[in-house]
Amino acid sequence: MSKILIICAHPNLRKSRLNRALVQIASTLRDVEVHDLYQHYPHFDIDINAEQTRLTNASAVIFLHPIYWYSCPALMKEWIDTVLQQGFAFGRNGTKLAGKHWLSVISTGGDKDAYCDSGTHHYGVTEFMIPFERTAHLCGMHYLPPLVCHNADKISDKDISTHCDIFAEMMSELLTGITQEK
Amino acid sequence: MDHGGLMYQAFIFLLAAVISVPIAKRLGLGSVLGYLLAGVAIGPFALGLVGHNVENIMHFAEFGVVMMLFLVGLELQPSLLWKLRLPILGLGGLQVLLTTAAISAAALAFGLPWQWALAVGLILALSSTAIVLQSLNEKGLMGTEAGQSSFAVLLFQDITVIPMLALLPVLAITTDTTDLASGHAESVVGLSGWQHTLAVLGAVVGIIIGGRVLIRPLFRFIAATRLREIFTATALLLVIGIALLMGLVGLSAALGTFLAGVVLAESEYRHELEAEIEPFKGLLLGLFFISVGASIDFALLAEKPLLIATLVCLLISIKFIVLITLAKIFRLQNNQQWTFTFALAQSGEFCFVLFSFASQNHILPADVIDPLIVVVALSMALTPLLMIINDRCVQPLFLRNTTETREADTIDNGETDVIIAGFGRFGQIIDRSLNLSGYSTTVLEHDAVQVENLRKFGHKVFYGDASRQDLLHAAGGDTAKLLVIALDDHEKVMDIITLAKRHFPHLKIYARARGRVQAHELHKAGVDGFVRETFHSALAMSEQVMGALGMHAYEAHKTMRTFRKFDEQHLRDMIHVEQDPKAYISNAQKNRAELEKVMQADEEDPELLEQQHWGHK
Numbered sequence: 001m002s003k004i005l006i007i008c009a010h011p012n013l014r015k016s017r018l019n020r021a022l023v024q025i026a027s028t029l030r031d032v033e034v035h036d037l038y039q040h041y042p043h044f045d046i047d048i049n050a051e052q053t054r055l056t057n058a059s060a061v062i063f064l065h066p067i068y069w070y071s072c073p074a075l076m077k078e079w080i081d082t083v084l085q086q087g088f089a090f091g092r093n094g095t096k097l098a099g100k101h102w103l104s105v106i107s108t109g110g111d112k113d114a115y116c117d118s119g120t121h122h123y124g125v126t127e128f129m130i131p132f133e134r135t136a137h138l139c140g141m142h143y144l145p146p147l148v149c150h151n152a153d154k155i156s157d158k159d160i161s162t163h164c165d166i167f168a169e170m171m172s173e174l175l176t177g178i179t180q181e182k
Numbered sequence: 183m184d185h186g187g188l189m190y191q192a193f194i195f196l197l198a199a200v201i202s203v204p205i206a207k208r209l210g211l212g213s214v215l216g217y218l219l220a221g222v223a224i225g226p227f228a229l230g231l232v233g234h235n236v237e238n239i240m241h242f243a244e245f246g247v248v249m250m251l252f253l254v255g256l257e258l259q260p261s262l263l264w265k266l267r268l269p270i271l272g273l274g275g276l277q278v279l280l281t282t283a284a285i286s287a288a289a290l291a292f293g294l295p296w297q298w299a300l301a302v303g304l305i306l307a308l309s310s311t312a313i314v315l316q317s318l319n320e321k322g323l324m325g326t327e328a329g330q331s332s333f334a335v336l337l338f339q340d341i342t343v344i345p346m347l348a349l350l351p352v353l354a355i356t357t358d359t360t361d362l363a364s365g366h367a368e369s370v371v372g373l374s375g376w377q378h379t380l381a382v383l384g385a386v387v388g389i390i391i392g393g394r395v396l397i398r399p400l401f402r403f404i405a406a407t408r409l410r411e412i413f414t415a416t417a418l419l420l421v422i423g424i425a426l427l428m429g430l431v432g433l434s435a436a437l438g439t440f441l442a443g444v445v446l447a448e449s450e451y452r453h454e455l456e457a458e459i460e461p462f463k464g465l466l467l468g469l470f471f472i473s474v475g476a477s478i479d480f481a482l483l484a485e486k487p488l489l490i491a492t493l494v495c496l497l498i499s500i501k502f503i504v505l506i507t508l509a510k511i512f513r514l515q516n517n518q519q520w521t522f523t524f525a526l527a528q529s530g531e532f533c534f535v536l537f538s539f540a541s542q543n544h545i546l547p548a549d550v551i552d553p554l555i556v557v558v559a560l561s562m563a564l565t566p567l568l569m570i571i572n573d574r575c576v577q578p579l580f581l582r583n584t585t586e587t588r589e590a591d592t593i594d595n596g597e598t599d600v601i602i603a604g605f606g607r608f609g610q611i612i613d614r615s616l617n618l619s620g621y622s623t624t625v626l627e628h629d630a631v632q633v634e635n636l637r638k639f640g641h642k643v644f645y646g647d648a649s650r651q652d653l654l655h656a657a658g659g660d661t662a663k664l665l666v667i668a669l670d671d672h673e674k675v676m677d678i679i680t681l682a683k684r685h686f687p688h689l690k691i692y693a694r695a696r697g698r699v700q701a702h703e704l705h706k707a708g709v710d711g712f713v714r715e716t717f718h719s720a721l722a723m724s725e726q727v728m729g730a731l732g733m734h735a736y737e738a739h740k741t742m743r744t745f746r747k748f749d750e751q752h753l754r755d756m757i758h759v760e761q762d763p764k765a766y767i768s769n770a771q772k773n774r775a776e777l778e779k780v781m782q783a784d785e786e787d788p789e790l791l792e793q794q795h796w797g798h799k
Contacts, residue, residue: 011736012734012736012737013734014734014737038734038735038736039734039735039736040735042725042735042736042738042739043739
């Protein structure tokens with residue numbers, strides 16, 4: 001049974017070198033299920049029951065997506081809106097996700113410098129991620145600091161490879177952490 | 183000119199068929215009547231293009247009937263045949279029995295001795311397998327109750343020919359033993375009664391066992407040679423061989439090949455055999471019908487028109503009464519009863535065979551046989567006409583009868599939001615999804631059979647033609663908000679639009695379009711919306727196929743959407759240039775080039791088509 005569920009939400013995975021590499025490395029690991037939302041639901045008609053079963057079976061959920069307009073791509077927002085139902089993820093008896101880990105693995109087009117008080121966007125990534133952090137907390141999940149890759153379009157192959165190593169390291173920590181907890 | 187030349191004869195027959203059959207078909211008369219008329223036209227009593235050897239040609243062409251029964255057999259699995267045993271024996275048996283009795287009685291009334299009367303009754307009781315099956319097939323009626331029952335009766339009649347050949351000589355009044363023997367010698371070569379029975383049994387068992395054991399490996403061997411013409415030759419050899427064998431033991435060739443067909447119905451070469459024999463059958467049957475037409479003795483008809491006409495009417499009436507009585511006893515459906523009766527109310531090709539047999543064996547004198555042959559031929563020629571009468575005059579009565587009761591239902595539907603015209607594959611989906619969203623619908627369907635089927639599934643469907651103003655009114659044309667026209671018949675769609683625009687102008691109209699041209703017409707007619715009937719399903723399939731080829735699902739979906747957007751835009755653009763075919767084509771080419779350019783550019787530079795994702799420059 002896979003213990004990490006990777007919710008991958010990229011509308012054009014074929015053209016994203018970084019995210020392709022991340023998916024590639026994740027799919028070589030045991031106990032990791034990569035779930036490509038845009039492949040499964042090109043028409044946005046999400047199978048809520050199937051998604052909830054996937055979540056229930058996982059111990060940690062990694063959200064792998066680019067940052068579009070200070071948020072996630074549209075299908076992932078639709079996924080959050082429909083799958084994380086009251087009575088399942090939050091509210092009375094909504095405890096199915098409680099205790100699981102939430103890790104966002106995100107990429108931005110802009111430089112690291114753009115994400116600070118004096119930069120183009122005036123705020124840091126942590127602030128922009130507050131909606132996701134709150135979502136995780138409302139579901140009783142452990143929100144981990146996001147793994148961010150800036151300048152994703154222009155990044156060199158070498159930096160991609162370094163980034164992938166960090167990602168792999170985090171996944172293996174999550175897996176051993178999960179094992180220890182049990 | 184040399185009338186006997188084979189090429190000349192073939193030319194005349196083919197020319198007559200090629201001219202008259204398409205015309206007959208166009209006029210809705212069916213191909214059989216076309217062939218018969220062609221025969222009359224080239225026959226000795228009209229243009230006189232064929233000599234008096236029509237009889238020889240007819241004997242040759244009778245082989246078409248044999249081939250037809252082989253093909254019929256191929257279509258019939260033994261299990262189906264077993265299922266038909268009751269209609270074959272019951273319906274078929276009673277038909278032959280009652281018709282023989284009635285015709286014999288009539289013949290007695292005409293002052294014939296009882297032996298002659300019985301012989302005439304037996305012979306005329308048979309119907310025409312060739313004409314009936316061909317006509318029913320052409321009308322697509324073989325699968326119906328009437329078609330199956332007709333087939334059962336015809337099959338029994340074909341079987342009956344054998345005992346008739348045995349029985350008829352007994353009825354000869356001038357017992358001339360030498361002649362009798364020579365008549366018999368044709369079929370049963372010097373065999374005594376029990377030997378003959380053994381021979382018959384042997385032949386039948388031989389066909390069954392041979393068909394099961396020998397034929398399959400033979401065809402496998404032949405098929406392995408990959409020589410198509412040898413396969414054709416083998417198929418023909420098989421049919422002709424069986425026909426000869428049957429002739430040798432005195433059975434009907436048609437019955438033998440039918441049996442062989444049934445035996446082979448379960449073999450894997452069934453479809454190949456069908457394909458090989460079919461064209462021969464078609465041509466020979468055509469030839470047969472032409473020769474029937476050509477052999478009608480108009481001289482005799484001109485000589486005794488009243489007698490012949492009376493006899494034809496009498497024959498058809500007797501058959502008609504017997505058939506409709508049987509149809510009622512065997513409880514065929516109302517409209518099927520009439521199709522069955524109209525189809526079988528003639529005498530058939532076996533009558534010619536049996537009459538010539540009767541004449542050779544001095545069972546019947548020529549002055550009885552000659553007018554009766556004309557009667558038989560005329561009754562055959564009248565069959566397609568009778569079936570047209572059934573189609574045009576009798577069958578609609580049943581539709582109207584049921585329509586009236588169904589129309590009465592329409593009123594109880596109350597006011598609904600939507601009227602849906604046409605409840606085929608298209609309308610059903612619209613209706614179901616509208617009902618799911620809580621909209622009420624009134625559904626009109628003009629196909630009575632479809633209405634019956636849908637009723638069984640619990641759909642509330644009203645029989646009726648939505649292009650009639652009173653019906654559209656009864657369906658709630660004044661109160662409904664919207665009309666969906668989901669018919670596939672474009673002419674009808676246009677009629678309904680015109681009608682609705684004139685009488686119910688407040689109705690919004692959404693219509694199914696067959697293709698581009700029809701979509702333009704719908705647009706011009708001012709519909710509020712249209713959908714090309716296969717456009718979206720083809721797109722859905724293309725999306726699936728792109729996915730299957732390895733494209734990412736979302737990318738495939740977007741490609742499909744791009745195509746859809748361009749194609750729909752193109753459709754709108756073309757509405758204005760539609761009148762000029764040259765501009766139409768050049769515009770279509772331009773559009774295709776443009777789409778290709780866009781898809782190409784998208785590949786190289788994501789900015790052009792795709793929504794540009796901010797932050798990912």
